[in-house]
Amino acid sequence: MKAIVLAAGQGTRIRPLSASRPKPMLPVADRPLAAQTVDTAVDAGADEIVLVVGYEGQTVRDYFGAEYRGVPVSYAVQTEQAGTAHAVNAAREHIDGPFAVLNGDNLYDPAAIDRLFTECPAVCAAEVADPRNYGVLSTTDDTVIDIVEKPEEPPTNLANAGAYAFPADAKEWLEVPASERGEREITDVLARVIEQYAVTPVTLERWLDVGRPWELLEANEWKLAALERRIDGAVSDAAHLEGRVVVEEGATVEPGAVIEGPVLIRSGATVGPNAYVRGATLIGEDVSVGNGVEVKNSVLSRGTSVSHLSYVGDSVLGRDVNFGAGTNVANLRHDDADISVTVKGERVSTGRRKFGVVAGDGVKTGINTSLTPGLKLDTGAMTEPGETVEQDR
Template identity: 30%
Template sequence: MALDIVIMAAGKGTRMRSSLPKVLHNLAGRSLLQHVLQNVAALGADRIVVVTGHGADAVEAAVAAPQVQFVRQMPQLGTGHAVQQAAPLLHDAGTTLILNGDVPLIEPATAAALVAACGGERLALLTVLLDDPSGYGRIVRGDPAGRSATEGGRVQGIVEHKDASPAQRLIREVYTGVMAAPTAALKRWLGALRNENVQGEYYLPDVVALAVADGVAVVTERATSETEVLGVNSPLQLADLERRYQRRQADALMEAGVRLADPARFDLRGTLDCGSDVEIDVNGVFEGRVVLGDGVRIGANCVIRNATIAAGALIQPFTHIDGEALGVQVGAGAQVGPFARLRPGAVLGDEVHIGNFVEVKNSTLGRGAKANHLAYLGDATVGARVNYGAGSITANYDGANKHRTVIGDDVHVGSNCVLVAPVTLGAGATIGGGSTISKDAPAGQLTVSRAKQLSLAGWKRPVKVPKST
């Protein structure tokens, strides 16, 4: 029996007050629609249909994938009308799960339970209990006349808040906008929808009454929490959902033993795998895939993306690590920062020290190497126990091509040196401070390249000429 998934993503999102389609706004580093697609990936659907409309080109380009098909809803005439556009692509035999592209945090287990509740025979609605259900459609149970509108009994329909009686407004169980239906029956109900309402739109919840009239059982599945069914209609709601999501990630990490200085000041925008005894100070931002080994300590205000940091390493405050596609590796016991920057391809060996205002890109540093102050290492291979002086740089770009610098073990590079690649410094070499090195430096020798120092007797410093009046 086929499983089809329809995701409604055609709305403009007027209250977002943005030119960006609502479903492309980011939550924890991914768009709302990407969250929905990721959460249902494990269901193994035979077909996923995304209904686009406002900003359709941008939406379709952003989430294009082999398993995703698109249909367009032009104009947008309600949720029922949206699913009508997808209906021709749905398999007749099976179940259709209908989701909203602006409700990003539905749990895979919840979606699977709803599909199971449908079983290809029943109309299954996802509901949630709210302390304040104002504005939501209430689940009406009891006899067809609604005389027993309790939270027990068979579902008879959904009544919108504005249409609800005082008794019905006391109902705490509300419809979330998510349903699973037998596809053949769903197609029939969609064809029977009417737009005889103030908005002149076709409402998907109207299929509930049609199912009841057909004698099809209407069942419910309860969401585990309010958070997983909250939609986004404004920047305020997006920010609220962001904090809810981040707190959920923080709680999971702390339950696994990670020590967060303040879970309210933590942001995870990807995946974070932590060993034991990891400590993370305030305002850390983790993006892409980050792995922290046992005993790693992350200082305040660090941004770390696509990096693996080995056991016992210390990342001091205000450090920026961005591995992009190549990644960054930090060895065991290394120290980085404060105010350091590691770029793609940086590989630091064990016990390496990278200090304040040092930038490393596409370079490998051997065990115990140090670059403690105000330096740049780009496209370099640095040996063990190297001391790389303050203000020194590798000049790795000739205006057209990148070239590599090789620094052997135990080299000492003095302050304010320029290493013009391609160049090799032999093991144990010493480079005198202020040198510009454009030729290979022999192992074990002192190499100096700088102008002779002169002192000019009788030289006068220029003075400011008074302005004429």
């Protein structure tokens, strides 16, 4: 079965992290988010991957190439962001039989995707506490009989998880009219399939739609928890490594460093001396963590430097960020309330008691900068030495 993976969106809700690369190419453990999805499809038996690209599409092409893990890779271009059915329709020339559709910015339970491919036609569902913001599936006798978008009174708690296995006929049903919100929805295609086929609901044990910065942190928490300890890099005898820790070849851990897994230290990175890295933390390629730095439950992207005597907690830092010495991230409110972050101009609760900052590519802080919880620092933003930053910039 061919797997169509949607990777064309701009990822506006996760900015500034997606300011210069597609959201599906943001790092989750040792590979981009989209590669986690493609790996799941390959493991489920996909015999070809079709990646639908658009925004910064060359980044996707450069990573996957013409073949990935021995499976051919093709590309389709979505020239405008006009909905999920529009995206899949961009790949119609590649469809010559049953096909699966997966979102390149979602993480799926691999066992469920295996079953999705086997049960075609099928749709993945997730049991959620409040399904009103989802497409909601109704079922009988293990068959989907209806889907309704964002109902005020949901008939079930089964949310559409955005993973589908369609029969070949569905290729002819992809050109759907625009919905009330102006998009061509893949759920309209699913509704047509439900009318003509017995569609199997496949319940996901775990599923994550990565749309906002703290969800990228959650994605890394999920995948880093599955690490198997491996030490290929240079680790000082005077360093202490505990639990699920991976130090890739070409990485260095200096004397006095304490690493408590799950932690992934990628090639070219340097940690220490006397640094403390814990939680679920990704230290990306060529990252520098300086003397006496503490990093907790965070993502540090490629080329970032956190200078000595700094603290970074529950944060996501983009590429080539430079935190000056003594930069401290606050990740907890005094009133113990959940941290909120600005998303597309509105303050949105992360649902997390602890969350630090989101720093876009190239952010620089002056020495002894203090950053308050829930801050977003845009691409290239700078702070002054000794400054306390309380508002996004």
